[in-house]
Amino acid sequence: MFSQEFRVDPRLDPEHQLLALAFGARAQTPDYVWRIPDWLPKPAVPKGNDMSEAKVELGRHLFYEKRLSLDGTFSCATCHQQALAFTDGKARSVGVTGEVHPRSSMSLANVAYNPVLTWGNPLLKLLENQALVPMFNEQPVEMGLTGREQDVLRLLNGDPLYRELTRAAFPEDASGDVTIPKIAMSIASFERTVISGNSPFDKWHFGGDEKAISEAAKRGFKLYMDPAKA
Numbered sequence: 001m002f003s004q005e006f007r008v009d010p011r012l013d014p015e016h017q018l019l020a021l022a023f024g025a026r027a028q029t030p031d032y033v034w035r036i037p038d039w040l041p042k043p044a045v046p047k048g049n050d051m052s053e054a055k056v057e058l059g060r061h062l063f064y065e066k067r068l069s070l071d072g073t074f075s076c077a078t079c080h081q082q083a084l085a086f087t088d089g090k091a092r093s094v095g096v097t098g099e100v101h102p103r104s105s106m107s108l109a110n111v112a113y114n115p116v117l118t119w120g121n122p123l124l125k126l127l128e129n130q131a132l133v134p135m136f137n138e139q140p141v142e143m144g145l146t147g148r149e150q151d152v153l154r155l156l157n158g159d160p161l162y163r164e165l166t167r168a169a170f171p172e173d174a175s176g177d178v179t180i181p182k183i184a185m186s187i188a189s190f191e192r193t194v195i196s197g198n199s200p201f202d203k204w205h206f207g208g209d210e211k212a213i214s215e216a217a218k219r220g221f222k223l224y225m226d227p228a229k230a
Contacts, residue, residue, distance in 0.1 A: 037197045039206045043112035045192060046126060049185045054168035059190025061165060062183055067155050068135060070096045070144030076134065076187065079105040079142075086111075086194060096144045112192040127188035132180075153178055 032051035034042050045051055062068065063076045074096040080086040086108035093101040103119045116122050117130045124130055134142035145152060156162045156178040167176035169186055196202075203212035205221075 034195075035193075036195050037202065037207055040195070040197045043192050043195075045189075046128060049128060049188065051189055051192065052169065054165070055170075055186050055189045056193055058162075058165040058169040058182075059186035059188070061162070062187050063190050065156075067152060068143060068145065068183070070141075070148065074143050076131075079134070080108045085109050093142075095141045097141045099140045101140045101142075108191055108194050109196045111194060127191050128184050131184040131187040131191075135183075149180060153180070 029045050029051040032053075036042070049055075063080075066072050066075045066078075068075060079088045079093050081088060088105045091104055093103070093105045095101060106117070106119065111117065111127065115125065117124050117127065118133075124133070135145045136143075138146055162178050163176040166178050166182060167174065170182055197206075200212045201217075201221075203209040204218070
């Protein structure tokens with residue numbers, strides 16, 4: 001366990017700033033089984049948001065949930081597509097209102113290991129905080145939920161599946177109510193499982209599997225890394 005000093009994104013409203021302040025320390029979740037290669041370290045997770053299979057499953061549903069947007073057409077996955085290394089493949093992303101953003105969507109592959117989570121805010125270092133930004137950001141508008149929080153919560157709380165998933169993910173709250181903090185914590189938990197470490201190169205270079213890539217590829221890598229060839 002270790003402490004991490006950070007500042008709350010000033011764009012978040014007071015309720016969400018309180019949520020952000022709850023994640024000041026980071027620790028390993030001892031009982032969660034990470035499905036990662038042995039050579040990779042286990043990602044650190046915030047104290048107060050322990051990993052669990054149920055929470056990851058809820059987060060996976062929410063990550064693809066289009067009702068978390070202004071008009072029901074956008075989800076987190078819209079700008080972070082698995083087929084495109086969890087980006088949208090665009091030089092400049094486009095929000096739910098059609099507004100073109102000044103930057104592209106960052107890849108979420110291995111985001112659990114990233115020290116900073118955005119192009120423009122070096123103080124945003126926790127996924128629980130970052131999950132709130134696209135939902136409520138207004139400059140630029142991304143998912144466009146500002147002012148519609150209660151409408152969205154009514155929709156999700158009226159869905160029996162979400163109540164079941166939420167109850168399993170947060171057993172300390174028997175109500176099964178979907179809330180903004182639970183949404184942020186669950187999406188962050190899912191995103192921490194988006195880990196890429198089993199490519200043939202990874203298996204060879206980090207895992208020591210000499211059969212993972214061809215001899216020609218090994219020679220190519222040696223040439224690529226040779227400073228005399230630069």
